[in-house]
Amino acid sequence: MTTPSIDTAPDGRRQRSERSKQAIIEAMLDMIGEGTLIPTAQQVSERAGVGIRSVFRHFEDMESIFVMADEARRSRYEDIFLGGDRKGTLEQRILHAVEQRAKGYEIYGNVMLTTLAQRWRFTTLRKNYERYQRGLRKDLHDWLPELEKLDDSACEAVHGIASFEFWNRLRDHQGLSKKTAIGVVVNMLNGLLGLK
CATH class of the missing domain: 1.10.357 (Tetracycline Repressor; domain 2)
Structure with missing residues (x-):
């Protein structure tokens, strides 16, 4: 069994972090597309399969999710x-x-x-x-x-x-x-x- 090197461990964390961030954006856009016009952070976190703290670790507030969502789409x-x-x-x-x-x-x-x-x-x-x-x-x-x-x-x-x-x-x-x-x-x- 090999232990992750110092160089690769941060990369793995960054990739997981980016996946979580994208999951949050997609969750919000999917909910809006389905008719939830004013999704809450709690609803978005549940849909994305991440904790509410994770939402606000990646985004300052709901508005910043809208910024990233607009850029993505x-x-x-x-x-x-x-x-x-x-x-x-x-x-x-x-x-x-x-x-x-x-x-x-x-x-x-x-x-x-x-x-x-x-x-x-x-x-x-x-x-x-x-x-x-x-x-x-x-x-x-x-x-x-x-x-x-x-x-x-x-x-x-x-x-x-x-x-x-x-x-x-x-x-x-x-x-x-x-x-x-x-x-x-x-x-x-x-x-x-x-x-x-």
Whole structure:
């Protein structure tokens, strides 16, 4: 039987520590994805299979978990929202843009609801929300450069209709299917952009 050398023992501890840290982040994201929009540190520790002390040994507070979670998942969020076929007529691009956003809203809706529910508590979530809103606005102009020709009021209406908040109202509050909600948003955008 060999005894770990002085050099390898710290590496093993670091690896275990990193695994625990990742388990905590994944546990919180999994819980949010399943609908626990405001998970507590105790719930996260139980889900991750670590002690509550371990959570706060790795993270100063819940906000710092959100910081790491955003860093871990940001590229996934952006891949969904910034993807899609951007060619074709205005009518085709409106449909594709709405379908792409619907895809992102359906996958990450609970993450957005968590952000909206807790942004008053955590500066990180407030800043993340503002950053993503700016990104979504810029991205919609990339899909639809025709927005530049609209007056300010019509342009703001387009952004409101294309928002997660409006999507969530259609899907959750009004109980519309995904397909029907896409149709509502597309029809409204077509109207604002002079197609109907």
